[in-house]
Amino acid sequence: MSRCPRAALPGYSGQMGTITDDEVIRKRLLIDGDGAGDDRRINLLLKSFTKWCHSNVTPEEGFTQYQRMLGTLAQCEFSMGKTLLVYDMNLKEMENYEKIYTDIEQSIIAAHEKIAECKKEIQRAKRIRKNRQEYDALAKVIQQHPDRHETMKQLKALDKELHQLSQIKENVEDKLELRKKQFHVLLSTIQELQQTLENDENDDASQESPMENGD
Amino acid sequence: MNNNKSGCIFICVCFYFLKSYALTNRRLVLLHMSVFSQTFSPCGRFLAAGNNYGEIAVFSLSAALSPDATGMSQKPILTFAAHEGPVFSLISTDTHLLSAGNGEISAWSWAELTKRVSNEIVNQLSDNSLIVGGGDNNIHIMDMETGTFKSVLQGHKDYIHCLSFREREGELLSGGEDGAVRIWDARTGQTVHCIEVFKYEECTRPQFGKWIGCLTTDSDWMLCGGGPALSLWHLRSMSPTSVFSLAGCQREAVFYQDLILTVGEGPYVSHCVPGGTVKAQIPSSSPSLNTLTLNLNSNEHRVMTTAGSSDQIDVFTNFSYRAFSLSF
Numbered sequence: 001m002s003r004c005p006r007a008a009l010p011g012y013s014g015q016m017g018t019i020t021d022d023e024v025i026r027k028r029l030l031i032d033g034d035g036a037g038d039d040r041r042i043n044l045l046l047k048s049f050t051k052w053c054h055s056n057v058t059p060e061e062g063f064t065q066y067q068r069m070l071g072t073l074a075q076c077e078f079s080m081g082k083t084l085l086v087y088d089m090n091l092k093e094m095e096n097y098e099k100i101y102t103d104i105e106q107s108i109i110a111a112h113e114k115i116a117e118c119k120k121e122i123q124r125a126k127r128i129r130k131n132r133q134e135y136d137a138l139a140k141v142i143q144q145h146p147d148r149h150e151t152m153k154q155l156k157a158l159d160k161e162l163h164q165l166s167q168i169k170e171n172v173e174d175k176l177e178l179r180k181k182q183f184h185v186l187l188s189t190i191q192e193l194q195q196t197l198e199n200d201e202n203d204d205a206s207q208e209s210p211m212e213n214g215d
Numbered sequence: 216m217n218n219n220k221s222g223c224i225f226i227c228v229c230f231y232f233l234k235s236y237a238l239t240n241r242r243l244v245l246l247h248m249s250v251f252s253q254t255f256s257p258c259g260r261f262l263a264a265g266n267n268y269g270e271i272a273v274f275s276l277s278a279a280l281s282p283d284a285t286g287m288s289q290k291p292i293l294t295f296a297a298h299e300g301p302v303f304s305l306i307s308t309d310t311h312l313l314s315a316g317n318g319e320i321s322a323w324s325w326a327e328l329t330k331r332v333s334n335e336i337v338n339q340l341s342d343n344s345l346i347v348g349g350g351d352n353n354i355h356i357m358d359m360e361t362g363t364f365k366s367v368l369q370g371h372k373d374y375i376h377c378l379s380f381r382e383r384e385g386e387l388l389s390g391g392e393d394g395a396v397r398i399w400d401a402r403t404g405q406t407v408h409c410i411e412v413f414k415y416e417e418c419t420r421p422q423f424g425k426w427i428g429c430l431t432t433d434s435d436w437m438l439c440g441g442g443p444a445l446s447l448w449h450l451r452s453m454s455p456t457s458v459f460s461l462a463g464c465q466r467e468a469v470f471y472q473d474l475i476l477t478v479g480e481g482p483y484v485s486h487c488v489p490g491g492t493v494k495a496q497i498p499s500s501s502p503s504l505n506t507l508t509l510n511l512n513s514n515e516h517r518v519m520t521t522a523g524s525s526d527q528i529d530v531f532t533n534f535s536y537r538a539f540s541l542s543f
Contacts, residue, residue: 123472130473133489134436137456138449 045072250522252305253506259513265302274541276516289541348375370406377430394425417458418443429468440465457491467507478504501525
């Protein structure tokens, strides 16, 4: 085949000798998807061109043939232009998708970071909750014990009472001592009196008996 | 010809009976199995569990937790007979797995186990000594490098159930059958405190007894339970702050973040709040559970495993529900 179709293939590496015809045919079949008539049109154009060059017809017929060829050429150019535009569009779409891809990747990374942060927050919150619960548990126990001020007040009152009671005890003891002494005095006085009376009796008895003896 | 054929059939039938007998035997073994202890490897990728037949099974956690886990990955990668009696306690150091059975402690190298794949309780201090509490009412401290016993802590009146270490103050807590929790100074070996839990009205449950089955501490607080109800104690003031109203006797309790996880009689794991309320009870597959461990050695295999009076070891990946079970 002619060189034109091969040169029109995009991404062509330029290794003319090594590519087999099979590959060329396969590639052309793959690429020439929508324009089934493009190749045929070019071939037809070439054929009609050569026929027109070698023909001996009237100038009017030659002119119509020439016009027809120009028309076919225009059609081919149009189709080529369309393909080029589609190619540009594909390139732009690819760029767009790449951009979206990188955006999404970045937002994934940001989301991961956010997740890590949130996990840290959760750990902190759990620690805080644990501390609060421990505090509550201790507070419950502490509440069961009475207030320190109350206890101090009670202690002070008890102290005072104790003091008062000990004073009363002292007073009572003093009184007891006094009464004991007084009783002791009383008793000793009574004993002395008794003794004196006995002595007197004895004296009287001894005085009377000598008088009787003297008679 | 006929004789041959019938002979063949006879052998086939015999073989079938033998096989099914072996299977029933194994099923009976599994039925009567209880798992008493578990521990994770230092890298966090393997779980070792000891049962009442004296066997230790090593499971590969990374295989069981991977997305393409099959039924086989829930079987042990290695099972070996460790002791003649039940394996009551397992603990893992940086390089070795220590197991305790009736009267003996064995050390197995983790590197070898993972390559192939005493009524006693052990615990480990930070300075390479091993604390062993035993049936002779005493606690022995053994130096791990030389293998000799360094000291003996005497004071308990009955055998010891559980040990716990209080890192910050360097004290050891022990709980036993006599109902007392003793706090020992690790260096001098003297009893610092002795708390008789069953004497406190809030915790005592005379119908269950006075034994202390589980003990754990995080330096300021202590959890103890067993016969008496599971209770949270503040160690500075030696007073019980909360009592958890759980139906059975608790056999193991741990602190985890802001929760208290505990297992015992009853087919569930209880989540409790330090305030005293039982937040949740997660069902598990054994009728009662003996042991609960958390894998804190590894970040990607952070699971909780529980096991008890069956051959199943439940694995909880999210602590709120049972993900799957490993079995012996």
